[in-house]
Amino acid sequence: MTPKITRFLTEQSPATPCLIVDLDVVEQQYKNLTEALPEGRIFYAVKANPAPAILKKLVALGSCFDAASIPEIEMCLAAGAQPSQVSYGNTLKKVGQIRQAREMGIDLFVFDSAEELEKIAEHAPGARVFCRLAVENEGADWPLSRKFGTTTAHAGELMRRAPSLGLIPHGLSFHVGSQQTGVAAYDRAIDIAGALYRSLKADGIDIRMLNLGGGYPTTYNRDVPDIHAFGETIIKALDRNFPGEHPELLLEPGRYMVGRAGIVSTEVILASRRGGAEKDPRWVYLDIGRFGGMAETEGEAIRYLFRTPHDQSDETRSPCILAGPSCDGVDIMYEKNRVPLPNALKSGDRIEILATGAYVSTYCSTGFNGFPPLEEHYI
Numbered sequence: 001m002t003p004k005i006t007r008f009l010t011e012q013s014p015a016t017p018c019l020i021v022d023l024d025v026v027e028q029q030y031k032n033l034t035e036a037l038p039e040g041r042i043f044y045a046v047k048a049n050p051a052p053a054i055l056k057k058l059v060a061l062g063s064c065f066d067a068a069s070i071p072e073i074e075m076c077l078a079a080g081a082q083p084s085q086v087s088y089g090n091t092l093k094k095v096g097q098i099r100q101a102r103e104m105g106i107d108l109f110v111f112d113s114a115e116e117l118e119k120i121a122e123h124a125p126g127a128r129v130f131c132r133l134a135v136e137n138e139g140a141d142w143p144l145s146r147k148f149g150t151t152t153a154h155a156g157e158l159m160r161r162a163p164s165l166g167l168i169p170h171g172l173s174f175h176v177g178s179q180q181t182g183v184a185a186y187d188r189a190i191d192i193a194g195a196l197y198r199s200l201k202a203d204g205i206d207i208r209m210l211n212l213g214g215g216y217p218t219t220y221n222r223d224v225p226d227i228h229a230f231g232e233t234i235i236k237a238l239d240r241n242f243p244g245e246h247p248e249l250l251l252e253p254g255r256y257m258v259g260r261a262g263i264v265s266t267e268v269i270l271a272s273r274r275g276g277a278e279k280d281p282r283w284v285y286l287d288i289g290r291f292g293g294m295a296e297t298e299g300e301a302i303r304y305l306f307r308t309p310h311d312q313s314d315e316t317r318s319p320c321i322l323a324g325p326s327c328d329g330v331d332i333m334y335e336k337n338r339v340p341l342p343n344a345l346k347s348g349d350r351i352e353i354l355a356t357g358a359y360v361s362t363y364c365s366t367g368f369n370g371f372p373p374l375e376e377h378y379i
């Protein structure tokens, strides 16, 4: 909660549920990351929150962008980014999308298989390509490891083959998993990518870039290492792997850049021990749930913090099961990990869900049960 958001809530009392994002925090996060890793070029992962206000703010700060689709590329260009500032970072691209991106001037494409490399060669001839490596996602609350990336051996083969296909083998990438809470994940991944990078260089492949992906965490219900701890570990790993000159370094933060910039304002629809007995669990139903944008509560993976109007009083609390407003039985956010909420909480109370700037606005359904998409305010 920033003073700006508090003031907005008091003065405007916006209809719930809604997302409010303080753009000053986005700017601060951009600066913090730049300070922690000055040599890294930031390619903001657009999927975390593609709001035009955020993209424009980042363009003004000099950011580049990691886009995963044609609409995301279009949003970046509409916000003022040059095509040279946009990377097509999705390993899954239809050939029509590769062609269209190329026509839009995009020159940097990822791949993690021979077939995808061949598609890029045919539909974006002459483009720069980078290969995504599969690395361990241990320590990540929201892993991305099984679906993407290839082995170093196969990546080496494909990078060596790229020139004969008319492509420029530009670099290597990995993603250590989102909400990565351990700095060691980057350390290990840089060692793996570094070894391949050096062997390609030794073979005369003019590789230049190392893309460390995203993963840098936001603070939810527990402390996470400071961004400077990530920076120091990464710089040490780079020094160890590239004692002469570091490769061109790309960073793709999503969650880190926008997570703590936003809050969701929601209303309690019902707070009840439905069985009527003191031993029955207390259920709190909010006007936002898994289909309204809180998709990362899937598996209770991301554990958000809640602010209620009763936090200041020394009100007793009970562990609550937290659910959304829809008529779907899986629309429960926390049941195994119950949320301690004040017993005084009642229908009509407003609650703020903290650090919801990332992976909320775009995850909401368009009209499940007739609920409209989440309102968004960028201030």
Ligand SMILES: *Cc1c(COP(=O)(O)O)cnc(C)c1O
Pocket: 045, 047, 048, 066, 089, 090, 175, 177, 178, 179, 213, 214, 215, 216, 252, 253, 254, 255, 256
């Ligand atoms: C989602 C994604 C990111 C951003 O990840 P965060 O954990 O939000 O920082 C970066 N790169 C790629 C390729 C992604 O798919």
